[in-house]
Amino acid sequence: xxxxxxxxxxxxxxxxxxxxxxxxxxxxxxxxxxxxxxxxxxxxxxxxxxxxxxxxxxxxxxxxxxxxxxxxxxxxxxxxxxxxxxxxxxxxxxxxxxxxxxxxxxxxxxxxxxxxxxxxxxxxxxxxxxxxxxxxxxxxxxxxxxxxxxxxxxxxxxxxxxxxxxxxxxxxxxxxxxxxxxxxxxxxxxxxxxxxxxxxxxxxxxxxxxxxxxxxxxxxxxxxxxxxxxxxxxxxxxxxxxxxxxxxxxxxxxxxxxxxxxxxxxxxxxxxxxxxxxxxxxxxxxxxxxxxxxxxxxxxxxxxxxxxxxxxxxxxxxxxxxxxxxxxxxxxxxxxxxxxxxxxxxxxxxxxxxxxxxxxxxxxxxxxxxxxxxxxxxxxxxxxxxxxxxxxxxxxxxxxxxxxxxxxxxxxxxxxxxxxxxxxxxxxxxxxxxxxxxxxxxxxxxxxxxxxxxxxxxxxxxxxxxxxxxxxxxxxxxxxxxxxxxxxxxxxxxxxxxxxxxxxxxxxxxxxxx
Numbered sequence: 038x039x040x041x042x043x044x045x046x047x048x049x050x051x052x053x054x055x056x057x058x059x060x061x062x063x064x065x066x067x068x069x070x071x072x073x074x075x076x077x078x079x080x081x082x083x084x085x086x087x088x089x090x091x092x093x094x095x096x097x098x099x100x101x102x103x104x105x106x107x108x109x110x111x112x113x114x115x116x117x118x119x120x121x122x123x124x125x126x127x128x129x130x131x132x133x134x135x136x137x138x139x140x141x142x143x144x145x146x147x148x149x150x151x152x153x154x155x156x157x158x159x160x161x162x163x164x165x166x167x168x169x170x171x172x173x174x175x176x177x178x179x180x181x182x183x184x185x186x187x188x189x190x191x192x193x194x195x196x197x198x199x200x201x202x203x204x205x206x207x208x209x210x211x212x213x214x215x216x217x218x219x220x221x222x223x224x225x226x227x228x229x230x231x232x233x234x235x236x237x238x239x240x241x242x243x244x245x246x247x248x249x250x251x252x253x254x255x256x257x258x259x260x261x262x263x264x265x266x267x268x269x270x271x272x273x274x275x276x277x278x279x280x281x282x283x284x285x286x287x288x289x290x291x292x293x294x295x296x297x298x299x300x301x302x303x304x305x306x307x308x309x310x311x312x313x314x315x316x317x318x319x320x321x322x323x324x325x326x327x328x329x330x331x332x333x334x335x336x337x338x339x340x341x342x343x344x345x346x347x348x349x350x351x352x353x354x355x356x357x358x359x360x361x362x363x364x365x366x367x368x369x370x371x372x373x374x375x376x377x378x379x380x381x382x383x384x385x386x387x388x389x390x391x392x393x394x395x396x397x398x399x400x401x402x403x404x405x406x407x408x409x410x411x412x413x414x415x416x417x418x419x420x421x422x423x424x425x426x427x428x429x430x431x432x433x434x435x436x437x438x439x440x441x442x443x444x445x446x447x448x449x450x451x452x453x454x455x456x457x458x459x460x461x462x463x464x465x466x467x468x469x470x471x472x473x474x475x476x477x478x479x480x481x482x483x484x485x486x487x488x489x490x491x492x493x494x495x496x497x498x499x500x501x502x503x504x505x506x507x508x509x510x511x512x513x514x515x516x517x518x519x520x521x522x523x524x525x526x527x528x529x530x531x532x533x534x535x536x537x538x539x540x541x542x543x544x545x546x547x548x549x550x551x
Contacts, residue, residue, distance in 0.1 A: 040082065040083075040084035040087075040090070041083070041084065041550065042081070042082075042083050042550070042551055043081070043082040043083070043517070043548060043549070043550050044079065044080070044081055044082075044548075044549045044550075044551065045079065045080040045081075045082070045517045045518075045546050045547065045548050045549070046077070046078070046079045046080075046546065046547065046549065047077070047078050047079070047080070047098070047544065047545055047546025047547070048075065048076065048077045048078070048544070048545060048546075049075075049076040049078070049098040049100055049542055049543070049544040050074060050075055050076075050542060050543045050544075051073070051074055051076065051100065051540065051541070051542040051543075052065055052074060052540065052541050052542075053065070053073070053538070053539070053540040054538060054539040054540070055537070055538045056535065056536060056537050056538065061535075062535075062536070063536055063537070063538060063539055065539075076096065076098050077096060078094065078095060078096045078097050078098055078546070079094070079095050079096075080092070080093065080094045080095075080097070080125075080517075080546070081093040081094075086156070086158075088156045088157045088158065089154070089155075089156030089157070089158065090129070090153075090154070090155055090156055091152070091153070091154050092125070092128065092129075092152070092153045092154075092155075093150070093151065093152045093153070094125050094148070094150065094151045094152075095149070095150045096149060096150070097123075097125055097148060097151065098544060099123045099124075099125075100521070100523060100542045100544055101509060101511070101521040101523060101544055102122050102123055102124070103122060103474075103486070103488065103507075104488065104505070104507055104525070105119050105120075105122075106447070106470075106472060106490075107470055107472075107490060107492050107505075109429075109449040109450075109451050109468050109469075109470050109492075110451075111427070111451055111453040111466045111468060112416065112418055112419055112420075112425065112427070112453060113419075114179070114419045115177065115179065115310035115311070116177040116310060118141070118308050119143060121141075121142050121143055123142075125148075125151055125153070126142040126143075126145070126166075128153075129153060129155035129164065130142070131164075132155040132156070132162060132163065132164025132201060133155075133164035133165075133166055133199050133201045133215075134164075134201075135201060135213055135215045135243065135245055135259075136243075136245045136257060136259040136278070137215075137243055137245075137259055137261045137276055137278075137304070137307070138304075138307050138308065139199065139201075139215045139217050139241055139243060139261070139304065139306060139307050140166065140199045140217065140306055140307060141306065141307045141308040142166070143174075144170075144173070144174050144197070144219075144305070144306055144307075144308075145168050145170045145173075145195075145197055146170055146171075146172045146173060146174055147170060147171045147172040148168045148169060148170055148171070149169045149170070149171050149194075150168065150169055151166070151167070151168035151169075152165075152166070152167045152168070153165065153166050153167075160204055160205040161202070161203070161204055161205075162202075162203045162204075162205075163200075163201070163202055163203075164199070164200075164201040165198075165199065165200050165201075166197070166198070166199045167196075167197065167198045167199075168196075168197045169194060169195075169196055169197075170194060170195045170196075170197060171194055173190045173193065173194065173195035173221065174190070175187040175189070175190045176303070176305060177308060177309075177310050178303060178309060178310060178311065178312070179310055179311050180300075180311070180312070180313075182237075182239065182265055182272070182303045182305060183237065183265055183267045183270040183272055184221065184237020184238070184239075184265065184266075184267035184270070185221070185237045185239065185265075185305055189221060189237055190221060193221045193222060193223075194221070194222045195219055195220065195221050195222070196218075196219070196220055196222065197217075197218070197219050197306060198216075198217065198218045198219075199215070199216070199217050199218075199306060200214075200215070200216045200217075201213065201214070201215045202214045202215075206246075206247075206248070208248075208249040209249045210246070210247050210248045210249050211246070211247045212244075212245070212246045212247075213244070213245045213246070214242075214243070214244055215241070215242070215243045215244075215245070215261075216240070216241070216242050216243075217239075217240065217241045217304075217306045217307075218238075218239075218240050218306075219238075219239045219240075219305045219306045220237060220238040220239070221237045221238075237265070237266075237267055237305075238265065238266045238267070239263070239264070239265045239266075239303060239305035239306070240263065240264050240265075241261055241262065241263045241264075241304060241306070241307075242261070242262050243259060243260065243261030243262065243276075244259065244260055244261075245257065245258065245259035245260075246258055246259075252283075253283050253284060254281065254282070254283050255280075255281070255282050255283070255284075256279075256280070256281055257279070257280045257281075257282075258278070258279045258280075259276075259277070259278055259279075260275065260276070260277045261275065261276040261277075261302075261304075262274075262275050263275070263276070263301070263302050263303050263304060265303050265305070272301045272303065273301050273302075274298070274299040274300060274301030274302030274303065274312060275298075275299050275302060276296070276297075276298045276299075276302050276304075276312075277296065277297050278294065278295060278296030278297070278316075279294070279295050279296070280292070280293060280294045280295075281293045285322055285324060285335070286324055287324055288323065288324060288325075289321075289322075289323055290320075290321070290322040290323070290324065290335075290337075291319075291320065291321055291322075292318070292319075292320040293318065293319045293320070294316065294317070294318040294319075295316070295317050295318075296315075296316045297314075297315050297316075298311075298312045298313065298314055298316070299312065299313065300312055300313035300346055311345075313345055313346040313347065314343060314344060314345045314346065315342075315343075315344045316341075316342075316343050317341065317342045317343075318339075318340075318341045318342075319339070319340050319341070320337060320338070320339045321337070321338050322335050322336060322337035322338070322357075323335065323336060327360075327361075330362050330363050331360060331361070331362055332361040332362060332363060332364045333360075333361045334358075334359070334360055334361075335358075335359040335360075335361075336356070336357070336358050336359075337356070337357040337358075337359065338354070338355075338356055338357075339354065339355045339356075339357065339373070340353070340354045341353055341354070347380065348378065348380075349377075349378055349379050349380060350376075350377070350378050351375060351376070351377045352375065352376045352377075353373055353374055353375035353376065353390075354373060354374055355371055355372065355373025355374070355392075356371070356372060356373070357369065357370070357371040358370050358371075362399075365399050365400050366397065366398070366399035366400075367397070367398045367399060368396075368397050369394070369395070369396045369397070369398075370394070370395050371392075371393070371394040371395075372391070372392065372393045372394070373391065373392050374389070374390070374391050375389075375390040375391070375392075375416070376388075376389055376390070377390060377416070377417045379417055379419065379422055380422070381419065381420070381421060381422035384421060384422040384423075385422070386417050386421075386422025386423065388415070388416065388417040388422075388423075388424045389415075390414065390415045390416045390417065390424075391414055391415050392412055392413070392414030392415075392416075393412065393413050393414065394410065394411070394412040395410070395411055395412075396408070396409065396410040396411075397409055397410075403437075404436060404437045404438060405434065405435070405436055405437075406434065406435040407432065407433070407434045407435075408432065408433045408434070409430075409431070409432040410430070410431050410432070411428075411429065411430045411431075412427075412428070412429045412430075413426075413427070413428045413429075414426070414427055415427075415456070418455060423455060423456065424455075424456040425453060425454060425455050425456050426453075426454055426456050427451065427452065427453045427454075428451075428452045429449075429450060429451045429452070430448075430449075430450045431447075431448060431449045431450070432446070432447075432448045433445070433446070433447050434446040434447075441477060441478040441479070442475070442476070442477045442478075443475075443476045443477075444473070444474070444475050444476075445472075445473070445474040445475075445476075446472070446473055446474075447470070447471070447472040447473075447474075448469075448470065448471050448472075449468075449469070449470040450467075450468070450469050450470075451466070451467075451468045452466070452467045452468075453465070453466040453467075453468075454466075465496065466494070466495065466496055467495040467496075468492075468493065468494050468495065469491075469492070469493040469495070470490065470491070470492050470493075471490070471491040472488070472489070472490040472491075473487075473488070473489045473490075474486070474487070474488050475487040475488075482512050482513055482514060483510075483511065483512055483513075484510075484511045484513065485508075485509070485510055485511075486507075486508070486509040486511070487507070487508050487509075488505075488506070488507040488508075489504070489505070489506050489507075490504070490505040491503075491504050492504075492505070500531075501529070501531070502529070502530040502531055503527060503528065503529055503530065503537075504527075504528045504530060505525075505526070505527050505528075506524075506525065506526045506527075506528075507523070507524070507525045508523065508524045508525075509521060509522070509523045510522045510523070515548065517546065517547075517548035518546065518547045518548045519545070519546060520543075520544070520545045521542070521543070521544040521545070522542075522543055523540075523541065523542050523543075523544070524539075524540070524541045525538075525539070525540045525541075526538070526539045526540075527539075
């Protein structure tokens with residue numbers, strides 16, 4: 038049987054304070070601006086069968102979702118991709134997933150409403166997502182996308198739709214069809230869109246298939262077509278690829294990939310940062326049983342070639358040795374070489390790079406899990422196409438001193454230094470991120486989460502440091518009836534430090550079955 042109709046109404050009360058440049062203290066939101074303080078919402082769930090579910094949300098609030106971990110990257114060419122953590126988008130996400138990652142749901146920033154349909158019927162499965170976004174994000178593509186630049190999305194809304202159909206084939210194979218549509222409206226973002234879209238319209242239509250071959254081999258292929266339209270421009274392209282793989286873990290493991298993306302291909306509901314390239318990748322490993330404390334040994338060879346139509350390229354190869362001791366402790370050592378050519382303005386940068394990495398993952402008793410990792414290497418600096426050296430270290434640890442308490446510790450350190458003289462100023466960076474996450478389940482219904490993150494960006498001329506603090510108290514009868522009380526604060530440390538922002542919220546929602 039299906040679950041029938043379920044309603045989950047809720048409301049969030051929020052107060053925020055921000056500190057403007059030159060002010061001594063943050064200024065709290067005015068009590069007269071009630072839309073900034075009171076935010077009602079409602080979720081609807083309907084299950085016509087046990088294998089099919091319809092979920093809808095109106096004016097959703099995700100204030101209780103944990104904040105993103107601040108990335109520590111000093112030499113990035115493209116935007117950083119954050120993982121999705123909002124419950125409406127994570128639930129049933131596998132029904133809209135495909136080989137080319139057509140949907141990156143965080144392109145939908147502030148939905149006014151959202152509707153999802155997901156489930157199976159025999160050999161068929163379906164996933165549909167439709168949402169109206171009040172604050173759409175601009176394109177992340179390095180060559181821009183007509184109609185989706187920052188100036189195009191400012192003050193506009195976007196209508197986002199994804200449809201994924203999949204049919205199971207004999208022998209665990211499948212064939213799938215994915216369609217995405219994203220367009221900007223002509224109306225102000227504070228009103229419901231009544232006009233037809235004219236500013237930017239992006240669509241993709243793709244077909245993919247998976248075939249299970251003898252001896253655990255899997256063959257996958259896909260072809261995705263895109264088109265972008267504005268009043269004055271039209272842009273189209275294709276993404277075609279093939280993979281042949283055999284799973285790692287027992288004897289021979291293979292992961293091979295060959296893909297071509299034409300220059301006009303765009304993926305505005307995905308996270309496609311570039312196009313116009315040929316990508317070839319091959320990984321081969323062999324997992325052999327060990328003796329004594331050594332459970333398995335897995336050497337791995339990796340070769341890759343990334344050739345852009347602009348003649349820029351990245352070629353490389355690496356060797357990895359992975360050892361598993363007592364089925365728990367995993368030790369990994371990796372070294373590799375790259376050759377990169379990159380045109381940065383008038384400079385033709387050509388750098389022979391290398392890296393050396395060591396990592397360990399395991400447990401200390403039953404209460405401690407720990408994963409340290411370090412890396413040193415040489416790479417191209419995208420700022421002015423000169424060689425640079427970097428060194429990084431990180432450690433992740435999970436502590437469980439008592440059953441209801443879990444403490445997660447995270448540390449990231451990265452040092453980046455230009456290797457040769459450059460026409461721009463010397464670039465030396467030394468960044469540090471320390472993050473603590475405490476989760477304590479006081480009893481069956483009441484839980485406490487506390488997150489504190491220290492982030493230091495140390496340059497020769499302008500070192501800065503911030504401290505972010507978040508606390509969340511939760512009363513959770515079940516996932517659809519809950520009360521949250523949260524507080525967040527961001528402080529800038531140092532001589533010109535002070536509190537930059539504060540916020541406090543109270544959120545409640547209740548499950549109701551008519």
